[in-house]
Amino acid sequence: MHKSTGTVSKTFRFDARLANALEKSARRAEMTETALVTVILRDRLSIDPLFPAFREITMSEGTFQSILSGSDSKLLIQAAPTTGRKNAQLVRELFDSYDIPLTFEDYVTVLLGRHSHWFYIEGSYSSTHQFLTLRHSFGAAWSNFAKAYLTGVSEVLSKDKVNIESSEQYVRIAWLRAG
Numbered sequence: 001m002h003k004s005t006g007t008v009s010k011t012f013r014f015d016a017r018l019a020n021a022l023e024k025s026a027r028r029a030e031m032t033e034t035a036l037v038t039v040i041l042r043d044r045l046s047i048d049p050l051f052p053a054f055r056e057i058t059m060s061e062g063t064f065q066s067i068l069s070g071s072d073s074k075l076l077i078q079a080a081p082t083t084g085r086k087n088a089q090l091v092r093e094l095f096d097s098y099d100i101p102l103t104f105e106d107y108v109t110v111l112l113g114r115h116s117h118w119f120y121i122e123g124s125y126s127s128t129h130q131f132l133t134l135r136h137s138f139g140a141a142w143s144n145f146a147k148a149y150l151t152g153v154s155e156v157l158s159k160d161k162v163n164i165e166s167s168e169q170y171v172r173i174a175w176l177r178a179g
Contacts, residue, residue, distance in 0.1 A: 073141040077148045084152025092157065104158035108132060108150065108173065118146065119171070130175040140168045147171050 014022065026036040088107060095102040109132070112118040119134035136142060143166035150173065154162045161176040 073144065076141070076145050080145050080148030081152035081155075084149040085156050086152075088153040088156035102157065104154050104162070105132075107153055107157055108134070132173045134171040134173070135169060136171075137169065140166075143168060143171050 022033055022036065026033040029036055031039070091107065091111065092102050109121050113121040113134070119136050122133040122135060123131055134146065136146075147164050147166040150162075150164050150171065154164070154173075158175075163174045163176055165172050165174075
C-alpha cells in the first residue's frame with residue numbers, strides 16, 4: 001500500500017467479466033475506472049449504516065400508485081410527520097454510531113432520492129442555491145404525504161427553517177436563512 005497526499009493505493013482482483021464491465025461503464029460515464037470505483041464505493045459506504053435497520057422493498061410504479069390511490073390519504077398525511085421524525089431520529093443515530101454526520105439535505109438527496117428512489121432531484125443546496133425540487137410521477141397524494149413526512153424530518157435534521165410546498169408532480173424545499 002502506497003500513501004500519497006490524501007489518497008491510498010490498493011490492489012484488488014476482479015473476475016474478468018466484472019473488470020470488462022467496469023471498463024465499459026467508466027467509458028460511458030466519461031470517467032476513469034478509479035474515479036468510477038471511488039464514486040460507487042463512496043455511495044455504498046454512505047448508505048451502509050442503514051442496512052441493519054432497513055430492508056428494501058421494491059415494486060412497480062403501477063402497484064405503488066394503486067396503493068396510494070386505494071389508501072385513505074388523510075390518514076397517511078396525518079401520520080407522515082411523526083413517521084418522518086421517527087425515521088430521521090433512527091437514521092441519525094445509525095449514522096452517529098459510524099461517526100458520519102447526517103444533514104437534512106443528505107437525508108433528502110442521498111437516502112430518499114438516490115437510494116430509495118422517492119424523487120428525481122433537481123437543484124442543489126449550496127451557498128448560492130437554497131432550494132431543491134423533488135420531482136415524481138405519483139400524483140398529489142404522494143406529494144402531500146412527502147411534504148408532511150419531510151416536515152417531520154426537517155424538525156430533527158435541519159438547522160435552518162425550511163418551507164416545503166407541493167404540487168401534483170413535485171415537492172419543493174426552500175431553506176429560510178435566519179438573519
